Amino acid sequence: MIINVHGIDYAVEVKGEGDPLLLLHGFTGSKKTWAPFTSQWSKRYKTIAIDIIGHGETASPEDVAYYSMESVARSLNEILQTLGIEQTHLLGYSMGGRLALYFALHYPRVVMNLILESASPGLTSPVERNTRIENDHRLAERIISEGVGAFVAYWEKIPLFATQENLPEHVTSAIRKERLDQKAIGLANSLRGMGTGQQPSLWEALPTFRHSVLMVVGARDQKFVNIAERMKQCFEKSKIIVVPHVGHAVHVEDSIKFAKIVYEDFYHMIENH
Numbered sequence: 246m247i248i249n250v251h252g253i254d255y256a257v258e259v260k261g262e263g264d265p266l267l268l269l270h271g272f273t274g275s276k277k278t279w280a281p282f283t284s285q286w287s288k289r290y291k292t293i294a295i296d297i298i299g300h301g302e303t304a305s306p307e308d309v310a311y312y313s314m315e316s317v318a319r320s321l322n323e324i325l326q327t328l329g330i331e332q333t334h335l336l337g338y339s340m341g342g343r344l345a346l347y348f349a350l351h352y353p354r355v356v357m358n359l360i361l362e363s364a365s366p367g368l369t370s371p372v373e374r375n376t377r378i379e380n381d382h383r384l385a386e387r388i389i390s391e392g393v394g395a396f397v398a399y400w401e402k403i404p405l406f407a408t409q410e411n412l413p414e415h416v417t418s419a420i421r422k423e424r425l426d427q428k429a430i431g432l433a434n435s436l437r438g439m440g441t442g443q444q445p446s447l448w449e450a451l452p453t454f455r456h457s458v459l460m461v462v463g464a465r466d467q468k469f470v471n472i473a474e475r476m477k478q479c480f481e482k483s484k485i486i487v488v489p490h491v492g493h494a495v496h497v498e499d500s501i502k503f504a505k506i507v508y509e510d511f512y513h514m515i516e517n518h
């Protein structure tokens with residue numbers, strides 16, 4: 246379905262009748278990221294898969310202001326209100342994890358519990374933030390000047406995804422098609438508006454989140470294992486699951502284990518709190 250908030254058409258797919266679980270994909274992804282999982286998960290949750298602004302079938306406006314974390318979080322809240330959902334669990338992968346954290350900390354009455362896959366609360370150091378903003382803006386310019394095809398060829402080869410090199414062809418080609426279907430202005434403005442450096446640092450606010458957080462990281466993604474261990478020191482109630490032999494995109498590299506983590510581990514974790 247399409248839900249219009251602030252003049253932006255958001256593509257949303259709802260399945261199931263249990264407790265709501267809002268699914269937020271990563272940069273270059275879409276609600277299709279969750280397609281292998283929602284048939285099972287929707288037996289236990291009401292899954293709400295959204296195409297984040299600039300991605301998938303959701304609009305890609307020219308104005309970068311629509312892509313700020315503040316604006317996107319406000320839109321997510323209005324989408325939930327339109328769906329009649331007062332409270333929801335959130336699952337966010339990478340960029341979607343950053344958005345899930347931002348939303349949980351700014352709309353605490355709406356969010357029950359969190360699953361963060363390979364996520365970060367942003368950068369605390371102004372020098373790191375400025376460097377990241379410059380790098381993301383350069384990458385955004387490259388996407389506009391060289392096109393999505395050239396960007397995807399570069400992006401799928403960044404070190405973070407080296408662990409995906411030996412995945413089956415049908416898996417890597419599905420991810421490549423999801424990326425190639427994106428619009429250049431949507432990806433570019435996503436980096437400019439809600440990139441890791443552009444977003445405000447959420448580190449200081451993590452202790453204010455009162456509900457349970459399940460962090461899922463790949464053992465071969467040391468950078469995000471370290472970030473998860475640092476976040477665990479800040480959250481009131483959290484747990485880390487380090488999935489062996491996989492990297493950043495745990496849901497891609499061990500989809501069976503990831504499906505179980507969401508369907509079983511998270512469900513029993515929140516049941517006992």
Ligand SMILES: C=C(O[C@H]1C=C[C@H](C(=O)CCC(=O)O)[C@@H](C(=O)O)[C@@H]1O)C(=O)O
Pocket residue numbers: 271272273274338339340341343403405440441494
């Ligand atoms: C390269 C880094 O950051 C990027 C990597 C992961 C994030 C993401 O959403 C990628 C999803 C995917 O392509 O599978 C992305 C983000 O959070 O926006 C980051 O730009 C890094 O080393 O931090």
